[in-house]
Amino acid sequence: MTKGIALRCYHCSSEIFPGDAVEADLGGITRTFCCPGCMAIAQTIHGEGLEVFYSRRSQSSDKPAAYLTLNEIPEKLKPYDDPSLLGRFTRSYGDAGDLETTLRLEKIRCAACVWLCEQHLRRIAGVKDVQIHYVTQKVIVRFAPGKTSLARLLFEIERIGYEAWPFEPSISLDRAKKERKQLLMRLGVAMLGMMQVMMYAWPTYVGADITPEFKLLLGWTSWGLTVPVMVYSAGPIFQGAWRSLQSFRQSHMLGMDVPIALALALAFIAGTINLITGAGQSYFDSITMFVAFILAARYVELLARQDAQGGAEALVKQLPATCERLRDYPASQVIEVVAVVNCNLGDVLRVSPGEVVPADGILIENASALDESLLTGEARPVEKNIGDRVYAGTHNILNPLLMRIEAVGQSTRIAGIASLLDQALLAKPVMVSLAEKWAAYFVAFLLLIAFISSAIWLYFDPSQAWTVLVSVLVASCPCALSLAVPTAMAAAQGAVTKLGLLIVRGHVMEGLVKATDLVLDKTGTLTMGQPELQEIINLRTGYRREDALGLAAALESGQRHPLALSLLRAAQAENLVLPTLAGPVINQLGKGLSSGPYRLGSALWQGFSQDAQVGQYGQVHLADDLGLIASFVFLDTPRLGLALFLKTVKARNIAVHLVSGDDPATVAWWANHVGITSYQGACTPEDKYDYIERLQKAGRFVWAIGDGVNDAPLLARADISIAVGTGAPLAAAGADAILTAVSLEPLGKALSLADKTQAIIKENLLWALIYNLLAIPIAMLGLVNPWLAGIGMSLSSLAVTLNAWRLRKA
Amino acid sequence: MESLYLLIPISLALLVLLVWFLNWSIKSGQFDDLDGPGEAILMDDDTPAPHQLSKHIEK
Numbered sequence: 049m050t051k052g053i054a055l056r057c058y059h060c061s062s063e064i065f066p067g068d069a070v071e072a073d074l075g076g077i078t079r080t081f082c083c084p085g086c087m088a089i090a091q092t093i094h095g096e097g098l099e100v101f102y103s104r105r106s107q108s109s110d111k112p113a114a115y116l117t118l119n120e121i122p123e124k125l126k127p128y129d130d131p132s133l134l135g136r137f138t139r140s141y142g143d144a145g146d147l148e149t150t151l152r153l154e155k156i157r158c159a160a161c162v163w164l165c166e167q168h169l170r171r172i173a174g175v176k177d178v179q180i181h182y183v184t185q186k187v188i189v190r191f192a193p194g195k196t197s198l199a200r201l202l203f204e205i206e207r208i209g210y211e212a213w214p215f216e217p218s219i220s221l222d223r224a225k226k227e228r229k230q231l232l233m234r235l236g237v238a239m240l241g242m243m244q245v246m247m248y249a250w251p252t253y254v255g256a257d258i259t260p261e262f263k264l265l266l267g268w269t270s271w272g273l274t275v276p277v278m279v280y281s282a283g284p285i286f287q288g289a290w291r292s293l294q295s296f297r298q299s300h301m302l303g304m305d306v307p308i309a310l311a312l313a314l315a316f317i318a319g320t321i322n323l324i325t326g327a328g329q330s331y332f333d334s335i336t337m338f339v340a341f342i343l344a345a346r347y348v349e350l351l352a353r354q355d356a357q358g359g360a361e362a363l364v365k366q367l368p369a370t371c372e373r374l375r376d377y378p379a380s381q382v383i384e385v386v387a388v389v390n391c392n393l394g395d396v397l398r399v400s401p402g403e404v405v406p407a408d409g410i411l412i413e414n415a416s417a418l419d420e421s422l423l424t425g426e427a428r429p430v431e432k433n434i435g436d437r438v439y440a441g442t443h444n445i446l447n448p449l450l451m452r453i454e455a456v457g458q459s460t461r462i463a464g465i466a467s468l469l470d471q472a473l474l475a476k477p478v479m480v481s482l483a484e485k486w487a488a489y490f491v492a493f494l495l496l497i498a499f500i501s502s503a504i505w506l507y508f509d510p511s512q513a514w515t516v517l518v519s520v521l522v523a524s525c526p527c528a529l530s531l532a533v534p535t536a537m538a539a540a541q542g543a544v545t546k547l548g549l550l551i552v553r554g555h556v557m558e559g560l561v562k563a564t565d566l567v568l569d570k571t572g573t574l575t576m577g578q579p580e581l582q583e584i585i586n587l588r589t590g591y592r593r594e595d596a597l598g599l600a601a602a603l604e605s606g607q608r609h610p611l612a613l614s615l616l617r618a619a620q621a622e623n624l625v626l627p628t629l630a631g632p633v634i635n636q637l638g639k640g641l642s643s644g645p646y647r648l649g650s651a652l653w654q655g656f657s658q659d660a661q662v663g664q665y666g667q668v669h670l671a672d673d674l675g676l677i678a679s680f681v682f683l684d685t686p687r688l689g690l691a692l693f694l695k696t697v698k699a700r701n702i703a704v705h706l707v708s709g710d711d712p713a714t715v716a717w718w719a720n721h722v723g724i725t726s727y728q729g730a731c732t733p734e735d736k737y738d739y740i741e742r743l744q745k746a747g748r749f750v751w752a753i754g755d756g757v758n759d760a761p762l763l764a765r766a767d768i769s770i771a772v773g774t775g776a777p778l779a780a781a782g783a784d785a786i787l788t789a790v791s792l793e794p795l796g797k798a799l800s801l802a803d804k805t806q807a808i809i810k811e812n813l814l815w816a817l818i819y820n821l822l823a824i825p826i827a828m829l830g831l832v833n834p835w836l837a838g839i840g841m842s843l844s845s846l847a848v849t850l851n852a853w854r855l856r857k858a
Numbered sequence: 859m860e861s862l863y864l865l866i867p868i869s870l871a872l873l874v875l876l877v878w879f880l881n882w883s884i885k886s887g888q889f890d891d892l893d894g895p896g897e898a899i900l901m902d903d904d905t906p907a908p909h910q911l912s913k914h915i916e917k
Contacts (some may be wrong), residue, residue, distance in 0.1 A: 182889045229884050236880040244873055248866075262862055269866055273873070 057082035061088045079595045089209055096171055098176055101164045123385040127197040127370045133387050134198055137214035141190050143587040148190045149198060154211035156185050164459055168208050183314055235343040242336040243715055245270045249333040265321045270332040278316055282339045285309050288608035307494060308342065316746040371406040395453045400446045403846055407440050408460045413450035419443035441757060463732050465732040465757055520827040532812035535852035539806040544798045548789025559768035560802035561681055563751035565743050566697055570708035570718055572755035575684040579610055582683035594624055596678035600670050602626040603633055603641045603648045603778055611682060645672040689793030694722060696796035707731050707739050710759050727829055736762040755779055812848045819844045
């Protein structure tokens with residue numbers, strides 16, 4: 049293993065191919081690097097005295113680009129200093145003419161990353177203040193525009209191995225933040241109110257001997273503290289109840305807010321009347337405590353929901369902000385870097401290999417291959433010839449291509465998919481949760497009982513009727529009922545988050561139990577979308593397997609094509625020493641590579657036929673002047689834990705469907721390979737959407753898992769959906785939960801946890817019901833002892849919470 | 859018992875102070891990032907003094 053360690057880059061920890069190593073002296077120790085970029089970064093970090101980073105980081109970063117060795121701001125970042133972009137992404141701050149900007153950091157993985165970014169930014173001349181939010185991965189920087197610039201900040205972050213893009217705070221995000229702060233304030237007021245009112249209620253609790261005038265004083269002080277809790281903290285509850293009543297004609301359902309609001313209002317009115325008349329219970333302690341508990345549960349819920357990312361933000365992330373424009377094409381090839389927002393129809397752009405196409409258009413020069421997997425789900429790069437359409441959001445892999453813009457911004461294909469996503473979210477069937485259903489019955493039952501008993505008392509003893517009406521509503525304790533579901537949900541969500549599944553919308557745990565159909569995407573979900581060398585065939589006699597692989601790897605070294613990387617990985621895994629090639633490697637664009645007599649590339653180029661095998665990722669062939677030496681067969685790798693997951697799903701009688709944008713033969717091969725009987729290939733995003741809609745119309749409850757932009761509408765439409773975390777941000781925007789683990793195994797565990805959650809919710813509701821069945825008759829008889837009611841209420845709430853707590857151990 | 863006439867206003871004043879403080883802390887973003895500052899404090903002390911500035915950083 050010592051050999052393996054010696055061959056790792058000091059900065060990025062990637063394996064160094066023989067002959068690529070760069071050495072540098074850092075703090076008296078010679079370190080090895082994979083490229084000059086890594087060396088420059090390490091020098092920067094050491095030079096600033098920040099080398100503790102290397103002992104603190106828990107995960108290493110990717111290989112950086114070579115331009116980072118320079119101190120020049122790269123061309124692609126310069127347009128950020130253009131007034132049109134600068135105005136969009138910065139705000140003025142303070143009187144000194146400073147600017148403030150919010151940047152979204154990428155590749156932040158641990159606390160050491162945050163620390164390094166912050167320290168590095170602080171050391172740039174002109175930077176006044178840096179605030180990094182660890183959770184949201186956003187950084188707010190205040191800087192003096194004369195001394196440094198936005199492009200410089202972005203470049204400096206890139207230089208230490210991270211990525212940043214300026215972030216335009218959207219209105220919805222501002223609103224979410226305001227909502228969170230408001231709820232927290234309401235919760236705080238309710239908590240403080242509860243604390244203090246209970247303090248004043250203490251003499252009544254312990255039965256202290258207290259004179260009537262002090263009792264009156266304490267009563268009115270409690271009243272004064274309950275008013276702000278009722279008006280400010282519980283305000284949204286009353287509003288919600290009112291809305292629910294207004295929409296009763298259409299929905300025929302009463303929300304949870306109605307009984308809560310009713311109980312609160314009646315208890316408060318009764319308490320006030322009792323206070324004035326100087327007789328009976330005042331209920332203020334119960335009211336404040338109840339409001340505080342409800343708001344606490346709602347706050348937890350809100351936090352989970354707001355972790356979801358908006359579709360618009362995700363779309364921005366998918367496309368580059370700048371592009372290379374050829375102003376006087378075809379007269380000259382002079383390139384200017386401009387912001388994509390400033391491009392118009394008909395402009396000619398250059399897209400280098402490894403970059404993302406910024407707009408839809410027609411390829412006009414240099415055939416290339418593009419990775420369209422985000423849009424279509426097709427794993428293999430698609431060959432594009434002159435005249436073919438290229439789409440925004442796809443990756444150029446092979447050659448620097450020239451394109452003429454046909455659509456920018458909102459009219460591109462990817463924006464179309466994003467709007468389909470928004471439509472789908474609107475059309476998503478609203479799942480009536482179990483608790484709401486129970487609550488609706490419960491409310492109806494409760495109101496009926498309360499008014500009937502009050503009417504009966506009115507007949508026998510009119511003076512008691514009002515007291516009974518209130519005590520039935522208060523004693524029935526909607527507290528346990530309203531805590532039953534949120535506590536179980538919060539506990540279950542905590543448990544699955546630890547497993548590697550981040551729940552964004554609350555109904556996932558409940559939905560998993562109901563699911564009858566599972567719709568899977570192929571590339572990136574079922575498989576990793578990454579080719580692995582499966583086998584070497586057609587080996588010429590006289591050549592060993594290792595010889596052929598070594599030769600191929602030597603030809604491919606330095607290439608970024610997925611198949612090249614896979615060959616290099618295979619060679620590395622077998623610890624092969626790569627042979628030195630006689631001649632330089634020439635890249636025959638779109639065909640393959642050649643060096644001296646050796647050629648490595650497609651069958652077509654080499655002039656022989658290959659036996660088509662479905663399910664393959666692809667083949668490359670190694671040949672020399674005498675003909676074929678070997679053929680390399682590549683296969684996509686299935687995702688970890690797939691077999692186990694499918695077994696769990698099938699054991700629950702969930703029908704599994706495979707729906708993919710990949711070609712039908714490959715989809716069929718994979719479906720057979722993993723044992724899925726129902727499948728469909730060559731699907732557009734619209735086809736996938738229709739597929740789900742058809743299932744839903746047939747009364748099925750659909751659970752979908754996907755990763756690409758092309759899955760976004762499908763994920764948004766499905767009853768419950770899970771996006772693979774490494775996939776497109778746009779897909780995550782439409783999903784109800786995000787799988788953060790690499791393996792599919794947590795999903796199987798989440799399924800069994802969902803069962804358990806459901807059981808616990810039912811237990812909790814049952815407990816609340818039993819308590820009510822006992823308490824209500826007593827209240828109806830007018831026998832409610834405030835003591836007993838208080839103890840009963842606390843105990844039932846406690847029982848419900850402790851019961852839910854059992855889920856955390858899953 | 860008469861002490862209540864003093865104690866209750868004091869408790870109310872304290873409560874008003876607490877609400878004001880809570881309002882301030884929420885508005886100034888004390889609750890926005892509950893993890894970051896906790897991590898940051900572990901990371902700040904033991905930084906060695908900068909030495910040998912690399913030429914990249916001179917701007």
